[in-house]
Amino acid sequence: MTATRPLRADAARNRQLLLTAASQEFAERGFDVSIADIARRAGIAKGTVFRHFPTKDDLISAIIVDQVIALTEVGERLLDAPDAGAALLQFLTTAARELRQLDLSFLTGAADPAAEVVETEQRLYATIHALVDRARDQGDLRPDITGTDVVALMCAPNHVVKSLPDASPDLWRRYLGIIFDGLRPQGAHPLPHPPPLPL
Structure with missing residues (x-):
């Protein structure tokens, strides 16, 4: 080859x-x-x-791959951080900031993703699961939180802000703080529904 x-x-x-x-x-x-x-x-x-x-699909796939690789590399570097809870928060902060700047939420509608897209997404998911496992093992996350929960919440700060009129550029930070407090073990109550299947 x-x-x-x-x-x-x-x-x-x-x-x-x-x-x-x-x-x-x-x-x-x-x-x-x-x-x-x-x-x-x-x-x-x-x-x-x-x-x-x-083709346009090739262009869409390239955008997805570049963004996912960049986020994954951030997460992989944080896997060696001594404070796993702080590392996960730093990753989610970076993800929310970069997703906001590039505004790639529209890509969730892409049909029939290319194999390279699927491979890079799976690498990202594995990295997030590892970050979550480390933080949970260190007692920084409530014990019933899974990596899939965090994957699902990763884009939430930006989705919330988009629904609000005249939102300030950094308002997403407020909602990321609320989300991350919900992941912490302090004051946690049992969740009313089991977690989704792993991604």
């Missing part, structure tokens, strides 16, 4: 411009946005888009 050659500096720059422009266009206008609009926003010729991403 032939090794993949690294992108030239200008090609790598164009690819990043396209990913940023596409994520912004999709977030603002949905999946029906045209490749021409994405190219215009990126300041790149339409043909350059197709050289990097032959």
Whole structure:
């Protein structure tokens, strides 16, 4: 199998411009946005888009993969932190901030994700489960909290803020604090429903 050659500096720059422009266009206008609009926003010729991403699905998959890899690398670095509870909170803070900046919540609607997307998501889920297990073992999380619970809550601060008019840019931090307090063992009451199946 032939090794993949690294992108030239200008090609790598164009690819990043396209990913940023596409994520912004999709977030603002949905999946029906045209490749021409994405190219215009990126300041790149339409043909350059197709050289990097032959289809719109390829472009969507690339956005997902880049975002998931970045979050996973943050989590993996935090797995060695001595304070597991603080490490999990730092990860969730980074995730909420980055998801807000890139506004990738629209990607949950992508159908038939590519194999690379599924693989990178599974790597992220495994990292989150490991962070949660460490925090729970150290007594920083209530014993009935699972990694899947935290995966489900990861985007919640931004979802809450989007429903509020005239929200300040950092309001998501308030709701992340409320969520994380709910994960702590202090003052916890039994949950009224069992956890979902693992992701």
